[in-house]
Amino acid sequence: MSDFFESDAITKGYDAGISRRIFNYIRPYKALVAATALALLVGTAGELVLPIVVRSIVDRALMPSWRTVGTAAEPAPEAKDLHLAGDEPRVGGSFVIPTARIAALTARDRAALEARGLIDALDWYYCDLSTLGEPGRAVVAQRSALFLLEGRHAIILSRDLKTLTPAEARSLRSSDLALVSSLSFLLLAVLLVVLCCAFVQTFASSLIGQRIMKDLRMEIFRHASTRSLAFLSRQPVGRLVTRMTSDVETINQFFTDVIVAFLKDAALMVGVLIVLLSMDVRLALVALATLPPVLIVTLISRGKARDAFRRQRQWVSKVNSYIAERLSGISVVQLFIREEASRREFEAHDRELLGASLGEMYVFATFRPLVDLFANISVAVVLWYGASLLSLQILSLGTLIAFVNLIRMFYAPVMDISEKYTLLQSAMAGGERVFALLDETERVPDSPKVAMPSSIRGHIEFDRVSFAYKEGEWILRDLSFSVEPGEMVAIVGPTGAGKTTIANLITRLWDIQRGSIRIDGYDLRQLPLDGLRKAVQPVLQDVFLFSGSIEENIRLGDEVTVDRMRAASAAVHADEFIDRMPGGFAEVLSEGAANISQGQRQLLSFARVLAHEPSIIILDEATSSIDTETEQLVQRGLEALLAGRTSVVIAHRLSTIRHANRILVLAEGAVAESGTHEELLQLRGLYWNLYRLQYGGDVGLREAGS
C-alpha cells in the first residue's frame, strides 16, 4: 500500500547524462547488440523490398509495355539518350523498346522526335515468336489482324491486348505468368526472411533488456546491502524495493520499447526515403511535401502529450492516495461524520482526473487522425503529379503503386511517436532515482589495518566512548567499561539509557564519534568488517525470520553444516519443538513466522547464533512480557548459548541478571553503578530501587521471580 503514497516524480525530460549511464550497461552485450542490429537492418530492408517486388510484378509481368521508335532515329542526336544499339527487335520500320527507356529522353528531345513522327504515345505489347509456345503462336496466327509481324517479332497494341479472351491472353503471355509465379515465390522468401529477422530482433533485444535488468538489479541490491545502517534506517524498505523492481523495469522499457522501436522506425523511414528518391526524385520530393506540416503537428502534439500525460499521472496518483488515505482513516472519517464531505472531495478529485484523462485522449484523438489525413493527402498529391509524369512516359505505373504503399509505410511510425516519448520520460525519471541510490556513498568504512586474528579470546573494552544517532543528541557519553574473556556482563537501566546502542556498536552497525572500542586490544575500525561480524554475534530483540524452512533460517546458507545445526538446536533445546513440527527442520515458516510462538522464535535465533560459533555474543533480551512456560524455555536455551563465551547481555529478566558475572547499571548514557547482584543491592542505589520495584512485589510486571 505504501506504493499509493509514493510521491516520487513520475516523469522527467530527456537527460543526456542519464541516458549515457543507461547505455553503459549495454556494453557487455556487444554480440547481442550486433545480432539485434543485423536482424533489424535485414528485416527493415526486407520490408522495403516488399513494395519493390510488388512493383516488379506490376511493371514487368502485369503491365509490360513497349514503344516503337522509327529506325531513322538511330543516327539522330536527339535519340542518343535512347542508347539504340541497332539489334533491337525491328517491326515495320521501327525498333521496339521497353517504354521505361523513353523516360531517359529529355522533354526537348522527345518533342523533336515526336515532331519527326519517329515516336508516338502508343503502348505496345511485344512477343518473341521463337520463344513463344505453340498455343501462343496459334493465338498470333488466329488474331493476325491485331498483330504487326516481322520475322520472329510480333507486337500488338496494349489496348488490343485487353480485348483478347482470357484463354488467348493466357497462351500469349505464358512467360509473364511464369514471371508472376517466380516473383511471388521471391516475395514469399522475403516474407520468411522478414519473419525470422523480426523474431531474432525481438528475442535478442529482449534478452539484452533482461540481462541489463539483472545487472542493474544486482548492482542496486549489492550496493544497498552494503550501505551503512545509518543510511538504510533512513530509507523506507518499500522505497529500496521500488528501486530494484519497478524503476529498473522502466529502464528496460526504455531499451525494448523506445530505443529498439526508434532505431527500427528511423531505419524504416530512412529506407523508405532512399527507395523513394532512387525510384524517382521528383515524385519523392512531391510526396514529402506534406512532411513539414506533419513535423509541426508532431512537435505540437508531443508537447501537449507530455503535459497531458504528466497531468493525468499526477491526478491518478492523487486519486489513488486519496482513496488509500481515506480507507486507512475510515474510522476518523466516520467518527467526525465526514463521509459526505469526503465523497464530495473525492468526486472533485475524480472530476479532475477525468478532465486530465480526457485531455490526454483529445491529444491522441486529434494527432493520429491528422497524421493519417496527411498521409492520404500525400497519396492524392502523388497520384496527381504521378499521373502527369506517367502521361509523359517518364514514370511507370508500378513505381506509382509502390509510392502509394511506401508513403503509408513512411507515416506509420509517426503515429505513436508521442507514446514513445512518454515512455522515455518515465525511463528518465526511473533512471534518475536508480542512479541517485547508486551514487549514495554512505557505508561503514571497511579498511582493515590488521588481518583478522585466527581466534578471538573475547576481551572487550569501551574507552571513553561517545555516540549519537543524530548530531548533538548524545546517547552515550564518555562510556568506559571492559569485559574479560569468558565473562558475562549484564547491562540494566531504564529505557533510553543507551543499552541497545551498546549492542549495535560492538558489531559496528554504527561507528562511534569519540573514543575507542577494542576487542582483544584491536580497535574495531582496524579489523576487517566481515571477520569482526563473524566473531561477534548479536542476538536481536526483534527476532527476524526469513520466509523459508527452519533449516534455512538457522544455517543461512551452506557455511554451517547440518550436524552443527542439529547440535546447536539441541543445545538450546530448540530441537524439542522443531521435531514436533510436521516437517521437522524442513518445516516452512509462514509469512511473519506466525506458525511458531514468540518463545520459539527466540530459540531459533539462539540456535542460529550458536551454530555460527561466535567468540562473543551480544544479547538483547526481549522486553515484551512472556508467559512463565516460555520464560523457562528461553532461559534453558540461553544458558546453553552463553556457556563459555564472552557475552554482553542487555537484561530484562532477573534470572539472566543473577547469572551474570557483573552488572552495569546504565543511566543517561554512562555507567552509574557496577558490580555483582549482591554488591549492587548493598549499595541501595539505582539498582536496588529497580530491583525492589520490578522484582520485589508479588504482582511484578514480569513474573520473573519464580
Next chain:
Amino acid sequence: MLKEYRSLLPYLRKYRWHYAAGITADILVDGGNILMPQFIKHAIDLVATGEPDFKALLATLLWMVALATAIAAGRFLWRYFIHGSSRRIETEMRDKLFSKLMDFSGDYFRKNKTGDLMARATNDMGAIRQATGMGFITFIDGVFMSTGILIVMVASAPQTALLTAIPLPLVTVLIIMFGSLVGPRFKLVQEIYSRLSEIAQETMAGIRVVKAFVREERFASLFAKTNDQYRDASMSLVRVFGFFFPFIAFLSGLTTVILLFAGGGAVIENRMTPGEIVAMLAYLEMLIWPMMGAGFTVNTLQRGAASLQRVNEVLQAEPGIVSIPGASREAPRGDLEFRGLTFSYEGAASPALHDISLVLPRGLTLGILGRVGSGKSTLLRLMPRLLEPERGMILVGGLDVRDRDLHALRAAFGYVPQDSFLFSATVAENVRFARPDLDQQRFERIVAISTIDRDVAGFPALWETKVGEKGLTLSGGQKQRVAISRALAVDPEILVLDDALSAVDAETEDRILSALLEDRRGRTNVIVSHRVSTLRNADLIVVLEEGTIVQRGSHAELLAEPEGFYAEIARLQELESLLGHPSSTKGGEGSV
C-alpha cells in the same frame, strides 16, 4: 459474463446518445476506409490508360482528400464519444465505489485488505474502461470492417478475394490461441516478479541479520538466481510475442502473395484491372486489424467481466452498522452507561470485553487503565458504534446508542484515536477537519489548549504547513496534539482520548490536561491512559484486565489498595521519573 455486463446497463443507458453518435461515427469511418481504396483504384485505372483524363482524375483525387478529411473527423468523433463515455463511466463507477466504501464498518475493512480494495478502485476500473471503450470499438470495427471489406472484395473479384482471404480467419484463431498461450506465461512472470520483490523486501527488512551474519553475498546470489528465473520466464513470454506478431505480419504478407499470384494471373488474362489489385492490396492491409481486433475483443471482454464482478461485490455488500428506522435524531445528552456489555472479535478465543457495567454521570471524567490487550480501545470504539456489542448495551442519556440516529450519535463524540490518524493536508485543515467553518476565536482557543500552537509557530509555512509530506513529518506528540484540537473543534458532549498523550512529555501533558478539563467543565470525558499522572484527574477510574473491570474508584481510593495494579504502576512510574527517563519519551534507539 452477460450477467456482469447487465450491471453496466444504467450507465450505457445514460450515455446512449454518446454511444449512438460514437458508433455512427465509427461505422462512417469504417465505410470511408472501405471506400478509400476505391478512389485509389479509380485514380490508378485512370492513370493506367496511359492518357489519363486529368479532369476526371482531379475530381477523383479531390473526392479522396474530402473523404480523408471526413475520416479524420470521424475518427476524432468516435474517440470523443466512445472513449469519453468509457472514461465518464469509469469515473462515475469509482465515485460510487468510493461512496459505498465510506459506509462500511470496521468489520468490513478487517476482512478486506486496503490493497485489495484499492486494486478494485484502480486496476479493475481500468479493465472496465477498456471493455466499455476499446473493447467495444474493436467489436464494432471487427464486425463492420471485416464484413464490409469482404463484401467489396468478393463483389469485385470473387475468386481472387476468396483465395486471398484464406489465411485471415487463422489470424483470429491465432490471437485467441495467443491469449491462452500468453496467459499462463504472463502469470508466471508476475509471480517471479513478486518473488523478486519479496526477496528484496525481506533482505532489506532483515538487513541487520544479513549484516550480522555476513550473508550479503548469499542473499545476493539468491536474488541473482531469482533474477535468472525472471529472465527465463520473461524470455519464454518474449518467444510467444516475438513469434506471434511477426507471424501475423507474415500471414498478412501471405495474403499479398496469394493476391499477386492469383490476381496477377487475372490481370494478365484480362479478368481484372491493375487498379483492382492495388485496391485489394489496401483492403488486405485493412482486414488484418479487425481480424486481430476480434481476438483482442474476446480477451478484453473477459477481463472486463472479471473486474466488473469484483467491483459489484463491493457495491452489493451490506454496510454493516446503520441507523435503524425511526431512530432518534435528538442530540444525545446525559449520563453515560454501560450495561452488561460483552464483545468478542470474530474468531477470537475469548471475549475482548466481558460483562462491563458502569454509570458515569454527565459532566464527569472517566479514566481507564489497563495493559495492552485488556479491552480499553474496544470499550471506547463501542460508544460511537464503530463496533456493535455482542450482549448488553451502552446508553447515553438513558437511550440505547443503537436507537439513536448514527450521525446524531457520532456528532456527540469528540474522539482522539490511539494512532492519532491525520490526513495529508495542512495543519489547519486537520484541526478544522470536522468543522471547516470553525470561527477563528474558537480555533485559537482549541489549538492553545493542545499547545500545538507553540509548535506551529516554528513551522515553515505555519498553519499552512502540510502534514505527512516529505520534509516535514510531525512528531508523535505533535500529531497527538493536532488530533486533540481536531476533537475539541466539534465541542462534543463526550470527549474520548484513547491514550492520546502518550508521546507528550509529562510537563506538557500537565498543562494540556488542566486547560482541557477547564474547557470541558460540565461535559463528559473518557480518558484511556497508561500514565497515572494523566488518570489522577479523573473523577472515576476503572482498571481493565482481560476485558473485565478489576478495580474502580478515585485516584486516592485506588492508591490505597497497595496490592492493586493501579498502585503498582503508580510506584513504577514514580521511580522512572526519578531516574529522569520517563518511559513516555520517544523510544529513540529501540526503533532503529
